[in-house]
Amino acid sequence: MSQALQHDNSDVTAYVVDVARAARTASAAMARATTAQKNRALHAIAAAIEAAHEDIFAANRADLERARAQGLEAALLDRLELTPARHQAMAAGVREVADLADPIGAISDLDYRPSGIQVGRMRVPLGVVGIIYESRPNVTADAAALCLKSGNAAILRGGSEARDSNQAIAACVRAGLQAAGLPGDAVQVLETTDRAAVGILLAQAEYVDVIVPRGGKGLIERVSREARMPVIKHLDGVCHVFLDDDADDDKAYRIALNAKTQRYGTCNTMETLLATPAAAARVFPRLFAAYRAAGVELRGCERTRALDGDVAAAGEDDWYEEYLAPILAVRVVDDLDQALEHIRRYGSQHTDAIVTENYPRARRFLAECDSSSVMVNASTRFADGFEYGLGAEIGISTDKFHARGPVGLEGLTSQKWIVLGDGHVRE
Amino acid sequence: MSQALQHDNSDVTAYVVDVARAARTASAAMARATTAQKNRALHAIAAAIEAAHEDIFAANRADLERARAQGLEAALLDRLELTPARHQAMAAGVREVADLADPIGAISDLDYRPSGIQVGRMRVPLGVVGIIYESRPNVTADAAALCLKSGNAAILRGGSEARDSNQAIAACVRAGLQAAGLPGDAVQVLETTDRAAVGILLAQAEYVDVIVPRGGKGLIERVSREARMPVIKHLDGVCHVFLDDDADDDKAYRIALNAKTQRYGTCNTMETLLATPAAAARVFPRLFAAYRAAGVELRGCERTRALDGDVAAAGEDDWYEEYLAPILAVRVVDDLDQALEHIRRYGSQHTDAIVTENYPRARRFLAECDSSSVMVNASTRFADGFEYGLGAEIGISTDKFHARGPVGLEGLTSQKWIVLGDGHVRE
Numbered sequence: 001m002s003q004a005l006q007h008d009n010s011d012v013t014a015y016v017v018d019v020a021r022a023a024r025t026a027s028a029a030m031a032r033a034t035t036a037q038k039n040r041a042l043h044a045i046a047a048a049i050e051a052a053h054e055d056i057f058a059a060n061r062a063d064l065e066r067a068r069a070q071g072l073e074a075a076l077l078d079r080l081e082l083t084p085a086r087h088q089a090m091a092a093g094v095r096e097v098a099d100l101a102d103p104i105g106a107i108s109d110l111d112y113r114p115s116g117i118q119v120g121r122m123r124v125p126l127g128v129v130g131i132i133y134e135s136r137p138n139v140t141a142d143a144a145a146l147c148l149k150s151g152n153a154a155i156l157r158g159g160s161e162a163r164d165s166n167q168a169i170a171a172c173v174r175a176g177l178q179a180a181g182l183p184g185d186a187v188q189v190l191e192t193t194d195r196a197a198v199g200i201l202l203a204q205a206e207y208v209d210v211i212v213p214r215g216g217k218g219l220i221e222r223v224s225r226e227a228r229m230p231v232i233k234h235l236d237g238v239c240h241v242f243l244d245d246d247a248d249d250d251k252a253y254r255i256a257l258n259a260k261t262q263r264y265g266t267c268n269t270m271e272t273l274l275a276t277p278a279a280a281a282r283v284f285p286r287l288f289a290a291y292r293a294a295g296v297e298l299r300g301c302e303r304t305r306a307l308d309g310d311v312a313a314a315g316e317d318d319w320y321e322e323y324l325a326p327i328l329a330v331r332v333v334d335d336l337d338q339a340l341e342h343i344r345r346y347g348s349q350h351t352d353a354i355v356t357e358n359y360p361r362a363r364r365f366l367a368e369c370d371s372s373s374v375m376v377n378a379s380t381r382f383a384d385g386f387e388y389g390l391g392a393e394i395g396i397s398t399d400k401f402h403a404r405g406p407v408g409l410e411g412l413t414s415q416k417w418i419v420l421g422d423g424h425v426r427e
Numbered sequence: 428m429s430q431a432l433q434h435d436n437s438d439v440t441a442y443v444v445d446v447a448r449a450a451r452t453a454s455a456a457m458a459r460a461t462t463a464q465k466n467r468a469l470h471a472i473a474a475a476i477e478a479a480h481e482d483i484f485a486a487n488r489a490d491l492e493r494a495r496a497q498g499l500e501a502a503l504l505d506r507l508e509l510t511p512a513r514h515q516a517m518a519a520g521v522r523e524v525a526d527l528a529d530p531i532g533a534i535s536d537l538d539y540r541p542s543g544i545q546v547g548r549m550r551v552p553l554g555v556v557g558i559i560y561e562s563r564p565n566v567t568a569d570a571a572a573l574c575l576k577s578g579n580a581a582i583l584r585g586g587s588e589a590r591d592s593n594q595a596i597a598a599c600v601r602a603g604l605q606a607a608g609l610p611g612d613a614v615q616v617l618e619t620t621d622r623a624a625v626g627i628l629l630a631q632a633e634y635v636d637v638i639v640p641r642g643g644k645g646l647i648e649r650v651s652r653e654a655r656m657p658v659i660k661h662l663d664g665v666c667h668v669f670l671d672d673d674a675d676d677d678k679a680y681r682i683a684l685n686a687k688t689q690r691y692g693t694c695n696t697m698e699t700l701l702a703t704p705a706a707a708a709r710v711f712p713r714l715f716a717a718y719r720a721a722g723v724e725l726r727g728c729e730r731t732r733a734l735d736g737d738v739a740a741a742g743e744d745d746w747y748e749e750y751l752a753p754i755l756a757v758r759v760v761d762d763l764d765q766a767l768e769h770i771r772r773y774g775s776q777h778t779d780a781i782v783t784e785n786y787p788r789a790r791r792f793l794a795e796c797d798s799s800s801v802m803v804n805a806s807t808r809f810a811d812g813f814e815y816g817l818g819a820e821i822g823i824s825t826d827k828f829h830a831r832g833p834v835g836l837e838g839l840t841s842q843k844w845i846v847l848g849d850g851h852v853r854e
Contacts (some may be wrong), residue, residue, distance in 0.1 A: 002485055117805050117814070230828040230829075231827075251850030255850065255852055366549065373845070375848065376845075388540070400554065404840075404842060404844070418801050422678070
């Protein structure tokens with residue numbers, strides 16, 4: 001290693017450790033902040049984002065020009081761009097978080113015990129939340145707002161391509177925090193775009209309580225591997241819809257069509273359609289016509305192809321695939337048991353739905369399908385923090401530990417025990 | 428590395444991976460098991476433990492003889508020994524778990540959303556729980572019962588010194604599971620005492636969802652460092668009692684005495700006593716006399732020694748110390764702020780108590796003290812799963828992620844989202 005690089009790395013290390021330590025210090029003030037103070041900060045941030053529209057658009061144009069010069073692909077450029085509508089939505093999103101109930105300090109299950117003490121639980125912040133994300137600059141405002149409302153300090157590390165946009169938004173966040181008398185360091189956006197900074201951040205278990213990676217699979221796998229603290233992570237979304245024998249034909253048609261075609265690139269989009277032979281015979285003709293009209297490529301098992309000779313043959317790999325594209329794998333299964341077996345084997349425990357009018361099979365699917373969201377007669381596309389009433393989500397967890405599925409404010413908190421006595425001692 | 432050792436290690440690896448894979452398979456059946464079936468298994472296990480008393484005592488005698496021959500210290504021998512009373516308590520403990528409410532399948536917060544879908548959460552098992560513990564053989568029955576009731580499969584790794592006792596108890600657990608029609612592999616006690624087995628188990632993130640280490644600090648630090656899956660861990664218990672200006676003298680005396688002297692070796696025992704100058708002047712004379720009568724050594728700050736010249740001088744190290752012994756550090760602090768500052772700096776976020784009649788300071792202490800259990804006018808010794816009404820605890824967590832403080836059945840579960848619709852699609 002060259003002297004120069006060593007020097008650089010130790011500078012980056014010192015910088016990231018300083019940021020992490022400052023976040024830990026700020027987290028104590030955030031934990032004590034009142035609901036009114038946090039909401040005042042959120043409204044001030046939203047107002048600052050609106051007031052700074054010229055700075056934000058100028059920064060975003062600089063990012064876009066740099067990205068175009070570097071030949072970034074169109075999809076990434078689109079994510080990077082802050083249109084006026086997206087700018088407005090960003091401010092509105094921060095105000096929506098202000099409107100959410102404050103989870104901190106809520107006391108639940110406060111009961112008397114035989115000893116005479118009262119025991120309950122109080123909801124408390126996790127402390128310092130690290131968020132590592134890619135192109136979308138609006139994540140900077142979203143994530144800051146959620147961490148702030150849940151009484152945490154945050155360290156945000158955005159993609160280098162959104163550097164200027166993120167810093168412009170970060171300035172608004174800092175101004176809003178300070179306007180409400182909260183520490184400006186409660187939300188810090190890393191100013192270095194040095195790739196080493198991520199690894200250093202992931203090693204700061206002393207100062208950072210949880211890491212939330214938001215981005216592609218490569219990022220998430222790297223963070224899971226390197227982080228020395230817990231990670232709220234979302235891996236694949238290989239989602240299924242199962243059409244049971246007793247599926248209502250019309251509901252089956254609408255749900256299977258919506259789950260695939262409402263949006264292709266989202267993690268809660270259906271990737272594999274399962275159906276019993278009877279449901280397939282009844283629903284596939286009309287459904288496949290609609291898929292074809294929408295431009296969806298179908299890849300099916302032998303039984304599917306026996307019903308419709310124009311379907312391509314699916315290989316074993318297709319059952320594992322998260323296409324994120326207008327492609328759908330289709331399999332005819334014998335019954336609910338085989339559907340559950342297929343989902344267990346090939347699924348990613350994200351979101352799976354049954355379409356049926358049959359009560360015991362709906363009940364069994366709900367209990368036995370081991371996914372973060374399990375649905376009856378509804379489109380998998382509903383698996384989302386806004387649709388679930390969380391207001392906004394910091395991410396979707398495909399783990400079972402701590403939080404599963406869409407993670408809102410509550411996922412950024414923990415509960416401590418409180419004990420109220422009047423001189424009670426243990427005998 | 429010698430050929431022989433390579434051979435051994437690959438055998439141990441294959442064995443542990445087989446156990447872990449079998450646990451994963453069994454976990455699916457456990458997740459589906461009904462409450463009645465799980466309770467039947469628990470009662471059958473308790474009965475089997477009682478019926479097998481001769482086998483269990485013979486196995487325990489063999490363990491004790493081996494341990495004595497190896498020169499194990501008296502405290503370890505005591506933990507290892509299964510007296511008739513402990514044998515009875517073990518069976519009774521399993522029956523108590525049968526009496527606890529089944530957390531699995533409970534649906535909460537099922538609300539209608541504006542889209543018309545109903546969204547709620549269903550409590551589900553974590554999957555496979557690995558538990559690594561030391562001498563006490565009764566942990567085998569306790570941990571098996573808690574994992575079983577919470578619908579998980581378990582892999583137990585006891586200390587090598589309790590090998591025969593653990594296997595005798597494991598046979599009862601397996602028999603009980605099978606009597607209820609549940610897979611015998613749902614609770615497996617590792618049969619190898621090869622030290623490499625722990626490291627191999629900690630690498631099976633594909634099959635094991637969470638690890639709970641129960642034992643000394645060395646074990647817990649090793650597990651935290653090596654585990655590739657989440658860990659529910661308990662580190663230090665540096666617990667404080669703070670006597671506020673407005674402490675009732677009699678409550679202060681009783682609580683401070685009980686928190687230190689009721690048991691010395693437990694993690695919820697007070698290790699440092701804090702008091703304001705006024706409280707110290709009022710309460711210390713009578714309290715210190717009682718400590719001395721109980722044989723407690725006192726180490727104090729300068730202000731404490733000014734009140735009582737017979738107190739030894741505490742060094743900076745004493746404030747960090749978890750004595751687990753009849754030694755107590757004592758410090759006079761200016762006020763609540765300094766007490767909170769002391770606890771933040773030196774404490775271990777385990778259990779801390781304030782003694783006060785003052786409402787705003789009680790409220791502040793509850794909100795601002797960042798420990799897993801925070802108490803007002805009660806002895807820290809209450810921080811315990813039984814006292815909190817959890818029935819039994821799988822461990823005490825000093826982390827904030829997932830669970831804090833005593834972890835009972837609920838800590839071995841997660842919640843998945845359920846969505847009930849009637850043909851709903853996303854617009």
